[in-house]
Amino acid sequence: MTTDFTTDFTTVLVANRGEIACRILRTLRERGIRSVAVYSDADVGARHVQLADAAVRIGPAAPAQSYLSIDAILNAAAQTGAQAIHPGYGFLSENQAFAQACADAGIVFIGPSVNALAVMGDKIRSKNHVAGFGVPIIPGIARPGLTDEQLVEAAAEVGYPLLIKPSAGGGGKGMQVVESADQLPDALLTARRVAASAFGDDTLFLERLVATPRHIEVQVLADNYGAVIHLGERECSLQRRHQKVIEEAPSPLLDSATRARIGEAACAAARSVDYRGAGTVEFLVAADAPDEFFFMEMNTRLQVEHPVTELVTGVDLVDWQLRIAAGEPLGLAQSDICLGGHAIEARVYAENPDRDFLPMTGTVLALREAVGDGIRVDSALLPGLQIGGAYDPMLAKVVAWGPDRAAAIARLDRALADTLVLGVHTNLEYLRLLLHEPAVRAGQLDTGLIERTLPHLAFRRADDHVLAAAALLLHAAAADAATSVWQRPSGWRLGEHRPARYEFGVDGGGILSVAVLGEPGAASVRVGDRAPAIGRLAPVDAGRVRVEFEGETRVYDLARTTGHLHLGHDGVAFDLLLPSRAELLAEQLAGRNRVAGAFQPEVRSPMPGTVVSVPVSAGDLVIAGQTLATIEAMKMEHKLVAPHAGTVTISVAPGDLVRLDQIVASVAAEPTPREPTPAEPAATPDQGDL
Incomplete structure (x- = not known):
């Protein structure tokens, strides 16, 4: 649905990173436009740097000194002769000062005007503005400078329950749900x-x-000449803490009449600020009243979920952003836009859903991205890529198109199962669990659905098959490393043969032993204290093995690093700790001192990250809930607290890097003093040295 054109741009700089930079670079290459990437010190080996025709370092890892530095971006543009800058999303994409600085430097900002950014960038101003152009808004009060007293007074007229929202914000930060008047003062604070x-x-x-x-x-x-069209709607109701997780187009809620009405309302909002380029108008719709919709805000940039619109319309949105920015009139009429089939997208994050979605860091040891009919993957991943803690944890988007919604969901589910990332914990399993929820399958969505269903989702643990496979792999590696028959882990000796034992760290600490007797191709395997069974291991290809155990055959992807064995199967990755001798001894000693039902003394890191503070010292007496250390990763801090009162021992210092489940401290409960007996006189200060 595109036509050939000659752009004035010969070089375009992409002022972003990650999967969105890679996606923009793809269209630039298809159009024959020279591309320039920018990168921080943390992104030297990033995929977007490799894809671009040229790349410029813009500073250290900290976003404020690199991707958010207007001067650094403009210097890179001047250095490479870029006539235009595409900001992607996030970072400087909706920054008025950046758009103005581009104009002052004679560089085209691929986005809307400074005025559009100003009006739509303020939630209060934008709501009041579009209401004057016939766009329905949610009942409420939105004026600049309202005091707490004025808000409390107005709340009665707005009605309860109500929502407090920051005018300048996004991503759900600061939003507070208030059910009754007595909750309002504290919620405002x-x-x-x-x-x-x-x-x-x-x-x-x-x-x-x-x-x-x-x-x-x-x-x-919208173009520069007043033409505005819409490309249908996207359903983005599957959210967690106001962050979108799965998006689709079109919405299973709207009928054709409502689709036309909401589309025209979006166009009216865009016309109200003489919008140009690609933009998104967001609405809130009550599930039980789908014919009513209310304006929330306008995102004056490309959206993360734009691929689903591209798949159902056949329109390359980045291509049209370039065309419009170059001054070309919009070559599409509303009648040209037809929605074909259904598309659905899942965001892949470096996070651990089983641990309250804490961000994860690591190195991509093995990678396989899905392919097939109707499958699109927008990704920044590369084998060997280091995922650090400086930026947003989104790694990729897996998108599926199908002739109908059921087919699209089935394709996405298969694509997620075929996606492999070893070395970095991701939310792939969680995404598949969501897709299998009956309400999701039925299209009965709302923004609170994930929070209601999450407690009932069952994540896979390393079961006996996984542990047997891991032990067989280590057994095979030991056999391959043997230089003589005496070094082979065959277990042979006079009398009863002795199995080789392999220990693995399990979730939440603790160690489980697996015994293997025989050759890896057909060995007796005992997991823990369970009955032994025959396990068979056979290579498939580089980095993949087939394992048969207890009548079930699975194919595993694998990778090994110091202290870890990584296994992947059917969209789930297992990171098994291979404890050192010192860690085995520490665990054995800790186990001897544990009392059944008592608090565990170890305090473990729930995520890999950097220790930013340790407010206590070894030997301090602490109380339950007292902060012992703070770990930071991906702009998120997590406080580790004492599980009970006692004497603390600290194993880390500020600046240390810690891995998942590493012991950072322990708290020895204070023993109850015993009364001396006649046969055991009380100790005196002098007796301590006898």
Whole structure:
């Protein structure tokens, strides 16, 4: 649905990183436009750097000194002769000062005007603005500079339950649900504090809380000559803490009449600010009243979920961003836009859903990305890529198209199962579990669905098959490393043969032993204290093995690093700790001192990261809940606290890197003093040296 054109741009700089930079670079290459990537010190080996025609270092890992530095970006553009800059999303994509600086430097900002950024970048201003152009808004009060007293007074008219929202914010930060008037004062204090910290602006407004809300957004395109069209809607209701997880197009909620009405409302919002380029207008729709919709905000940039719109319309949105920025009139009419089939997208994050979605870091040891009919993967992943803690943890997006919604979901589920990432914990298993939820399959979505279903999701643990496979792999490696028959782990000796034993760290600490007797191709395997069974291991190809155990055959991808064995199967990755002799001894000693039912003394890191503070010293007496250390990864801090009162021992210092489940401290409970007996006189200070 595109036509050939000659652009004035010969060089375009992409002021972003990760999968969105890679996606923009792909269109630039297809159009024959020279591309320039920028990178921080943390991204020297990143995929977007390799894909670009040229790349410029812009600073250290900290975003404020690299991807958020206007001067660094403009210097890179001047250095490479870039006539235009595509900001992607996040970072500087909606920054008015950056757009103005580009204009002042004679560089085209591939996005809307500074005025559009100003109006739509403020939630209060944008709501009041679009209401004057016939766009429906949620009942509430939205004026700049409202005090807490004014908000409390207005709340009665807005009605309960209501939602407190920061004017300058996004991503759900600072939002507070208030069920009754007595909750409002404390909620306002919290919202202002979070808004001031996150955005440097504590301006708040109130909205009526929409019951069972669905998040529907409309993609628009507008040129410099007044033409505005929409490309249908996307359903983005599957969210966790106001962050989207799975998105699809079109929405299973809307009928054709509502689709036309909400599309025209989105176009009206865009026209109200003389919008140009690609933008998204977000609406809230009550699940039980799908014909009513309310404006929330306009995102003046490309959206993370734009691929689903591209798949159902056949329109390359980045291509049209380039064309419009180059001054070309919009060559599409509303009648040209037809929605074909259904598309659904899942965001792949470096995080651990089983541990409250804590971010994970690591190195990509093995990678396989899905391919097949109707499958699209937008990814920044590479084998050997280091995933650090400086940036957002999104790694890739897996997208599927099908002739209908059921087919699209089935293809996405298969694509997620075929995706392999070893070395970095991801949410792949969680995404598949969500897709199998009956409400998701039925299209009965709302923004609270994930929070309600999450407690019931059962994540896979390393079962006996996984542990047997791991032991067989180590057994085979020991056999291959043997230089003589006496070194082979055959277990042969006079009398009863002795099995080889392999120990693995299991979830939450603790060690499990697996005994293997015989050759890896057909060995007797005993997992823990369970009955032994025959296990058979055979190589498939480089990095893959087939394992048969207890009548079940699985193919595993594998990778090994110092202290770890990584196995992947059917979209699930298992990271098994291979404890050292010192760790085995420590665990045995700790086990002797444990009392059944008592608190465990060890305090373990729930995520890999960096120790940023240790507010206690070895030997200190601490109380239950007292902070012992703070770990940081991917802009998230996590406090590790004492499980009970006692004397603390600290194993780390600020600046140390820690791995998942590493012991960072232990707290020995204070023993109860015993009364001396006649046969055992009380100790005196002098007796301690006898």
